[in-house]
Amino acid sequence: MTDLLTPVLSEQWGQDRSWKLGRYEATGGYRALRKALAMQPLELIDLVKEAGLRGRGGAGFPTGMKWSFVPQDNPNPKYLVVNADESEPGTCKDMPLLMASPHTLVEGVLISAYAIGSKQAFIYCRGEVLHVIRRLQQAVKEAYEAGYAGKNVMGTGRDIDVIVHAGAGAYICGEETALLDSLEGRRGQPRLRPPFPAVAGLYASPTVINNVESIASVPSIVANGAAWFQAMGTEKSKGMTIYSLSGHVANAGQFEAPMGITMRQLLDLAGGIRAGHELKFFTPGGSSTPILTPASLDVPLDYEGMASAGTMLGTKALQVFDETTSVVRTTLRWVEFYKHESCGKCTPCREGSWWLVQLLMRFEAGTAEEGDVDKLLDICDNIGGKSFCALADGAVACTRSAVNNFRSEFEQGYHTPAWELFPYAKSALFTTEGDAR
Amino acid sequence: MVNWEFFDNMTPEKIDELIEKLMNGEEVVASRGATITSWKEAERVLAGFPDGRADEGPSAGHASCLGRRIAAERGWSAPDPNNLPAPEPKEESK
Numbered sequence: 001m002t003d004l005l006t007p008v009l010s011e012q013w014g015q016d017r018s019w020k021l022g023r024y025e026a027t028g029g030y031r032a033l034r035k036a037l038a039m040q041p042l043e044l045i046d047l048v049k050e051a052g053l054r055g056r057g058g059a060g061f062p063t064g065m066k067w068s069f070v071p072q073d074n075p076n077p078k079y080l081v082v083n084a085d086e087s088e089p090g091t092c093k094d095m096p097l098l099m100a101s102p103h104t105l106v107e108g109v110l111i112s113a114y115a116i117g118s119k120q121a122f123i124y125c126r127g128e129v130l131h132v133i134r135r136l137q138q139a140v141k142e143a144y145e146a147g148y149a150g151k152n153v154m155g156t157g158r159d160i161d162v163i164v165h166a167g168a169g170a171y172i173c174g175e176e177t178a179l180l181d182s183l184e185g186r187r188g189q190p191r192l193r194p195p196f197p198a199v200a201g202l203y204a205s206p207t208v209i210n211n212v213e214s215i216a217s218v219p220s221i222v223a224n225g226a227a228w229f230q231a232m233g234t235e236k237s238k239g240m241t242i243y244s245l246s247g248h249v250a251n252a253g254q255f256e257a258p259m260g261i262t263m264r265q266l267l268d269l270a271g272g273i274r275a276g277h278e279l280k281f282f283t284p285g286g287s288s289t290p291i292l293t294p295a296s297l298d299v300p301l302d303y304e305g306m307a308s309a310g311t312m313l314g315t316k317a318l319q320v321f322d323e324t325t326s327v328v329r330t331t332l333r334w335v336e337f338y339k340h341e342s343c344g345k346c347t348p349c350r351e352g353s354w355w356l357v358q359l360l361m362r363f364e365a366g367t368a369e370e371g372d373v374d375k376l377l378d379i380c381d382n383i384g385g386k387s388f389c390a391l392a393d394g395a396v397a398c399t400r401s402a403v404n405n406f407r408s409e410f411e412q413g414y415h416t417p418a419w420e421l422f423p424y425a426k427s428a429l430f431t432t433e434g435d436a437r
Numbered sequence: 438m439v440n441w442e443f444f445d446n447m448t449p450e451k452i453d454e455l456i457e458k459l460m461n462g463e464e465v466v467a468s469r470g471a472t473i474t475s476w477k478e479a480e481r482v483l484a485g486f487p488d489g490r491a492d493e494g495p496s497a498g499h500a501s502c503l504g505r506r507i508a509a510e511r512g513w514s515a516p517d518p519n520n521l522p523a524p525e526p527k528e529e530s531k
Binding site: 001002003005008015016017020096100130134135137141228231243257 | 438440441442443446448449467469470471479482483484485487488490491492493494495496497498499500501502503504505506507508511513514515516518521522
């Protein structure tokens with residue numbers, strides 16, 4: 001039986017100058033790279049497959065399997081791209097990791113690049129986190145100076161270049177193919193698949209694109225073995241992962257635990273809902289995953305558990321809302337986000353998210369018309385599954401699940417503003433002058 | 438955020454104070470980052486030209502370390518690779 005929390009990636013967070021190469025090496029850093037370089041690339045791919053690592057960027061696709069899709073007989077260069085564009089609302093695991101322990105990612109990048117036969121790895125990091133970019137740039141520079149990256153890595157004759165690229169502020173650039181377009185210097189818009197990036201990705205060449213946390217998990221798997229990784233987690237969702245808790249909890253923060261911990265267990269660790277309040281609804285994996293209610297507190301937070309509850313694990317971004325919260329208001333804010341971030345390529349998303357916002361504003365103001373709830377769902381039907389990427393599906397997921405779980409609250413929008421039903425100041429995490437909590 | 442630097446636990450009052458300071462040209466340090474520079478200097482860093490400030494600021498925010506702190510208090514850790522727990526008996530399929 002493993003412990004409730006299992007710090008691996010977050011082990012050194014908060015330690016003095018944890019981001020420096022010297023500190024990283026002192027706690028065992030880059031030993032895994034040495035071990036990996038002595039293995040055959042195929043052995044490494046098999047190791048990651050056996051461990052059962054699944055992509056931590058939201059989709060949960062088996063990482064080893066993705067690596068094995070790279071056609072090694074393709075004459076084009078192979079590329080590794082790390083998706084560090086963490087932007088899913090509520091998600092806060094990759095940015096703290098890059099700020100506190102960027103070498104964990106850099107070591108993972110070097111091992112993974114070697115495994116797939118790549119000589120050039122790119123880390124696409126969102127630009128809206130200046131200090132994270134600084135730490136990441138420095139870590140890569142330190143790795144080059146130490147001979148872990150660049151020409152003749154650790155004397156093996158292999159060359160592996162690592163390039164840090166800052167995005168310019170677009171949620172859509174966290175979508176893998178839009179990211180590749182942006183990295184190529186074009187406007188970030190998703191591509192049609194097939195062909196998939198593994199066959200034709202960056203510069204139409206075989207590309208593996210993985211989330212920060214996925215790649216950052218590789219050094220510990222190489223160092224400790226597949227059986228160690230399998231000792232954590234559930235039958236089909238192996239390993240440890242970082243859960244982000246925010247909102248109306250007593251203590252918000254990151255919790256690294258084996259896959260499958262429940263919301264009840266996490267809430268307990270976070271000190272419960274803030275004093276004097278009770279849970280109304282929460283998102284399991286960011287705003288793009290259907291919301292859940294207290295009825296789901298004991299469902300394991302792994303891929304299968306969340307699917308069985310009619311939602312998705314996503315990025316494990318647990319946004320918690322108590323009874324002071326208007327579901328209508330929350331849904332409107334979320335859909336405003338999707339509308340703002342829509343790249344505009346696909347009509348259902350570009351126009352539909354705009355219409356959803358118009359309708360939701362009516363609900364918030366108490367001026368929605370009889371039948372508008374069904375109109376909302378009807379528009380969702382016209383958007384969901386009908387675009388090149390899943391951004392619009394995110395807007396649909398939160399709207400549909402909000403209406404399905406709280407229909408009567410939406411219907412009150414036919415006559416009463418949301419801010420009268422649920423005075424907004426009461427949901428704030430801070431008090432302003434003259435306000436009682 | 439100011440120039441893409443983190444300012445944690447802000448309130449409307451704290452933001453007013455922060456804006457006052459910035460307008461007065463006082464030095465302002467991010468709660469989870471470095472000293473605030475000009476926007477032009479920040480953009481240079483994003484473009485790939487380091488400004489030497491990477492070692493400023495803390496390792497991580499207080500909230501980011503919450504789980505790690507609780508684990509340390511309770512003596513929880515990842516399994517020891519040399520002493521793995523015995524696999525649990527398989528549950529009946531649900």
